[in-house]
Amino acid sequence: MVWRFWTFGKRSCAMTTFRIERLNKEFLREISLLLQGRVKDDRAKMAILTGVSCSKDLSVAKVYFTVLDRSKVEEVRLGLEGASGLIRGMLGREMRLRKIPEFRFIYDDTEDRAGRVDAILDSIAPTP
Numbered sequence: 001m002v003w004r005f006w007t008f009g010k011r012s013c014a015m016t017t018f019r020i021e022r023l024n025k026e027f028l029r030e031i032s033l034l035l036q037g038r039v040k041d042d043r044a045k046m047a048i049l050t051g052v053s054c055s056k057d058l059s060v061a062k063v064y065f066t067v068l069d070r071s072k073v074e075e076v077r078l079g080l081e082g083a084s085g086l087i088r089g090m091l092g093r094e095m096r097l098r099k100i101p102e103f104r105f106i107y108d109d110t111e112d113r114a115g116r117v118d119a120i121l122d123s124i125a126p127t128p
Helices: 002-037 070-094 110-124
Strands: 048-054 060-066 102-107
Touching (some): 002 048
Parallel strands (some): 060 102
Antiparallel strands (some): 048 060
């Protein structure tokens, strides 16, 4: 009997993470569409969203973004933070969730780190 309860508990955890992953994808899609169509701030429209990571209780969602011009990262982040209330309100009307998380916009520096790793590997590689 205890074994069955333990197994059910593990399935429950797996379902929760599956649900969070689905919500992450849905938030990414919906926020991208809102930035394209309904948000009027040009600074926010320059953002390229790369991912969303929600907490398990849906209180906070980290939205990762990148920009083509690296000198405008702070400007774009301020534009996104300014539009976060509007985005949250529109998502509340469109999605059927009890709670819409607070969005925190974080610059995704994966591309920069990959470039540094490539440069290190190129410097290590023997030249013919």
